[in-house]
Amino acid sequence: MASLYTQQSKNIWRTWLLMTAFLVMIVAIGYVAAWYFNNPGLIYIAVGISLAMNVVAYWFSDKIALASTGAKEADPREYLELHRILENLAITAGLPKPRLYVINDAAPNAFAAGRNPKNAVVAVTTGLLQTLDRNELEGVIAHELSHIGNRDILVMTVAVVLAGIIAIIADIFLRMSFFGGGDRESKNPVLMIAGLIAIILAPFAAQLIQLAVSRRREFLADASGALLTRYPEGLASALAKIASHGAPMRRANHATAHLFISNPFGAHEAGRFIAKIFSTHPPVEERIAALTQMRT
Numbered sequence: 001m002a003s004l005y006t007q008q009s010k011n012i013w014r015t016w017l018l019m020t021a022f023l024v025m026i027v028a029i030g031y032v033a034a035w036y037f038n039n040p041g042l043i044y045i046a047v048g049i050s051l052a053m054n055v056v057a058y059w060f061s062d063k064i065a066l067a068s069t070g071a072k073e074a075d076p077r078e079y080l081e082l083h084r085i086l087e088n089l090a091i092t093a094g095l096p097k098p099r100l101y102v103i104n105d106a107a108p109n110a111f112a113a114g115r116n117p118k119n120a121v122v123a124v125t126t127g128l129l130q131t132l133d134r135n136e137l138e139g140v141i142a143h144e145l146s147h148i149g150n151r152d153i154l155v156m157t158v159a160v161v162l163a164g165i166i167a168i169i170a171d172i173f174l175r176m177s178f179f180g181g182g183d184r185e186s187k188n189p190v191l192m193i194a195g196l197i198a199i200i201l202a203p204f205a206a207q208l209i210q211l212a213v214s215r216r217r218e219f220l221a222d223a224s225g226a227l228l229t230r231y232p233e234g235l236a237s238a239l240a241k242i243a244s245h246g247a248p249m250r251r252a253n254h255a256t257a258h259l260f261i262s263n264p265f266g267a268h269e270a271g272r273f274i275a276k277i278f279s280t281h282p283p284v285e286e287r288i289a290a291l292t293q294m295r296t
Helices: 008-037 041-069 080-093 126-131 134-149 152-178 189-229 232-245 272-278 284-292
Strands: 099-103 110-113 121-125
Touching: 008 041, 008 152, 041 110, 041 121, 041 152, 080 099, 080 134, 080 189, 099 126, 110 134, 110 152, 121 126, 121 134, 126 134, 126 232, 134 152, 134 189, 134 232, 152 189, 189 232, 189 284, 232 284
Parallel strands: 099 121
Antiparallel strands: 110 121
16 A cells, blocks of 8 residues: 555646646647637737636645635644644654644534645644544644655645646636627637637636546545554544535635545535545545445
């Protein structure tokens, strides 16, 4: 089974692959728009925006995530035991101790963010601290440290930012096509329709890729976290308690939903099949089943 240590190089490689795939998709959208509007400059505008936003996401992802959730730095005296758990598990994992934050929210949840282990943060909600016992809390913290060690936080940040960029760029070009522009009469109607369809579908394709990447990373972090604590039952029990809460976080938003250990929007009312496709997290039942089948 893949461990915390063997996946680092793979995830770094997958990050660059993902960035390349999204860049190609952005160029394709820009090419279609440039052809449709007879304006080659649109390609350069699309690529320029994507590169600029990617730089922002890389350097400031942790600050953006913390600000959007209202997280506050955990006082070392008030949260002494939590600091000890994080420090002990970080030492075991061979990682620097991340900065620790607390979110004032009754919904039990947690997330990790940052561009690398030296600049990582771990945030937990007050609801998580009130709901879980020590073994369960260790399982959750180990899960988040696994995201950091596996470089998942970089992969997922890049995925969500680039997916958002593609959606924004495609939306801009689509609005331009409705409000005029381009020498439409000289173009093949079939190609014109195909181009518009490509612009419309690109954001959905980007979003599905982002969600699939996030779900795969959750399974890996569960397994790596269980290997770190040598007690998969602790994380399995924590996931069951978190899922049973059901209510969403007060400041849940789609931009950071993929970072949390559990969907911050709460339980899905849609069918199981639809939830699997459009959720940022795999079904809790599948995650618990995988953990209970582990042998440490």
